[in-house]
Structures are given as C-alpha cells and as structure tokens.
Amino acid sequence: MKKEEIFFPDWERLLIGNTTWEFMAEVLLRTIIIFIALLIVLRMMGKRMNAQLTITELAVMVTLGGIASAPMQLPDRGILMVIVAFVCAFVFQRGLSWIAFRDRKVELATQGEVSLILKEGVLQIKEFELSRLSKDQIFAALRTHNIKHLGEVKRLYMEGYGMFSIIKASTPKPGLPIVPLKDEALLLSLPVDKDLAACTRCGYLADARQADNTECPNCSCDEWTVAAT
Known part of the structure; x- marks a missing residue:
C-alpha cells in the first residue's frame, strides 16, 4: 500500500x-x-x-x-x-x-537415540550434560512417579523424542533426596541413613565420615548431604 x-x-x-x-x-x-x-x-x-x-x-x-x-x-x-x-x-x-x-x-x-540418564540411583554425568538437562527437570519427572530419593530408581532413560522412562528399583537403597528445598516439612520427615552421604550433584553415595571435604569421584562435586532411605 x-x-x-x-x-x-x-x-x-x-x-x-x-x-x-x-x-x-x-x-x-x-x-x-x-x-x-x-x-x-x-x-x-x-x-x-x-x-x-x-x-x-x-x-x-x-x-x-x-x-x-x-x-x-x-x-x-x-x-x-x-x-x-x-x-x-x-x-x-x-x-x-x-x-x-x-x-x-x-x-x-x-528419531534420536535413547540416553541413560540415571543408573542405580546415580546421575550419569556425561549423558546428563550431553542431553542438556537440568536437575530440576529430572527430579520433577521422578516426583510425578512418587519418588522421593534417587535410591528408588534403577534406571532413568530419556527417549529419543524427549520423554522420560523410569524403572524403579525392586529393593530401594539410600539415595539423594529430590524433595524441593521449599517443602522443608516433607524433606525433614524423610528417614535418613546417617552413615551414608549423597553427592548433591549426582547422588553418588559415600561413607558419611569420609565425605567431608572430599570430591565426589563421579562428578568432582564437594557438597554432600545425608542420604534418604
């Protein structure tokens, strides 16, 4: 015009x-x-x-x-x-x-290839980073299946089309809590194993007495928390 x-x-x-x-x-x-x-x-x-x-x-x-x-x-x-x-x-x-x-x-x-994101309660850091995911995305997907800590998960796959597939552990072990920090009441209500510490980044388990001031052998993070059961 x-x-x-x-x-x-x-x-x-x-x-x-x-x-x-x-x-x-x-x-x-x-x-x-x-x-x-x-x-x-x-x-x-x-x-x-x-x-x-x-x-x-x-x-x-x-x-x-x-x-x-x-x-x-x-x-x-x-x-x-x-x-x-x-x-x-x-x-x-x-x-x-x-x-x-x-x-x-x-x-x-x-179609893309399936990625193994979580194995035996521990994040697979290389696949996690290649998939460009955040922990919040993974933890949110797990919480929809009523999972409160990583020890309940045997495998977590990300399918080629972006959906998550979860295989729960038949016998859960202690693991990193995935309850949001805002929900302090629920977080404090979770039973814990005081002998084990979980890496806050990947969920790797270590002896609580030896974890302080040491790096996680799986992801090199030096922050630990008590493992939930």
Missing part, C-alpha cells in the same frame, strides 16, 4: 485489509475445507501424531501449519495446491517411518 492510503481510523482496512466483505464468507468455506483435509491427513498418519512428537513428526506438523495458513486467507491462492501438499507431507512422513523401521541408522538419524 502507498503511504497516503494508510490513515487512522480506517476500520474497513483494519478489519478486512484489501479484500472485500464477500471474501469473508469464502474464508469460512476455505477454512472448513482445509480443516477437514488436515484432520483426514493427521488421522491417516496415525496415533503418534497425537502424542509426544518425534523430530520428524514435529517437522511435518510445522510444515502442515505453513501449508494451511496462506490459502485460508489469501484470495489469489487456490485450495487444490493445499490438498496436493498435504498428500506429499503424508507420503514423506509414512515413507520415512517405513525406511527408519528397516534401517537402524536412518532411525537413529531421524
């Missing part, structure tokens, strides 16, 4: 831009058609598209959003090209899944 064509208040330009009021009815029809087509494509792609998304599925979702937006609003864009693009996205997603199912390397490249 030219500068002189812009003035305030120009309510018609503000509400409908350079189109006509009749085009608003067409927008409604375009939206309904594209929405129905999008539902059909997502339904054909399977239940995984409604759950936590993998990297490739997220890429397809973003692509679908970009495909659908312009033809719903621009009068010079037809709907047929949207349907064709939807079919292409569907074929790409299904084809990539088919290839990944048969080729482990393709699966790892497109």
Whole structure:
C-alpha cells in the first residue's frame, strides 16, 4: 500500500485489509475445507501424531501449519495446491517411518537415540550434560512417579523424542533426596541413613565420615548431604 492510503481510523482496512466483505464468507468455506483435509491427513498418519512428537513428526506438523495458513486467507491462492501438499507431507512422513523401521541408522538419524540418564540411583554425568538437562527437570519427572530419593530408581532413560522412562528399583537403597528445598516439612520427615552421604550433584553415595571435604569421584562435586532411605 502507498503511504497516503494508510490513515487512522480506517476500520474497513483494519478489519478486512484489501479484500472485500464477500471474501469473508469464502474464508469460512476455505477454512472448513482445509480443516477437514488436515484432520483426514493427521488421522491417516496415525496415533503418534497425537502424542509426544518425534523430530520428524514435529517437522511435518510445522510444515502442515505453513501449508494451511496462506490459502485460508489469501484470495489469489487456490485450495487444490493445499490438498496436493498435504498428500506429499503424508507420503514423506509414512515413507520415512517405513525406511527408519528397516534401517537402524536412518532411525537413529531421524528419531534420536535413547540416553541413560540415571543408573542405580546415580546421575550419569556425561549423558546428563550431553542431553542438556537440568536437575530440576529430572527430579520433577521422578516426583510425578512418587519418588522421593534417587535410591528408588534403577534406571532413568530419556527417549529419543524427549520423554522420560523410569524403572524403579525392586529393593530401594539410600539415595539423594529430590524433595524441593521449599517443602522443608516433607524433606525433614524423610528417614535418613546417617552413615551414608549423597553427592548433591549426582547422588553418588559415600561413607558419611569420609565425605567431608572430599570430591565426589563421579562428578568432582564437594557438597554432600545425608542420604534418604
């Protein structure tokens, strides 16, 4: 638009831009058609598209959003090209899944690999750092499973699509408390093993009498706390 064509208040330009009021009815029809087509494509792609998304599925979702937006609003864009693009996205997603199912390397490249974050109540520092996680994220995930200290966990995996999988220990051992420090009442109510100290960074256990002023052999942290049981 030219500068002189812009003035305030120009309510018609503000509400409908350079189109006509009749085009608003067409927008409604375009939206309904594209929405129905999008539902059909997502339904054909399977239940995984409604759950936590993998990297490739997220890429397809973003692509679908970009495909659908312009033809719903621009009068010079037809709907047929949207349907064709939807079919292409569907074929790409299904084809990539088919290839990944048969080729482990393709699966790892497109879906990501599982990471072992916690083993026998101790954070695996290298995997923890590579995954760019924070302790708060891990502890929050564990607390949703009613876990109060790391000794209750045998394995904690982070799946390729970002979700956590938890395997509880059949026989819990003492471990680092993961109750928030703000909840002092619950923290103080936890039973403790005064003979063991837990590294505040990774949960590594050591003899309480020898832990003072020593570095954790697992992560080099020199801060310790009493292990909960």
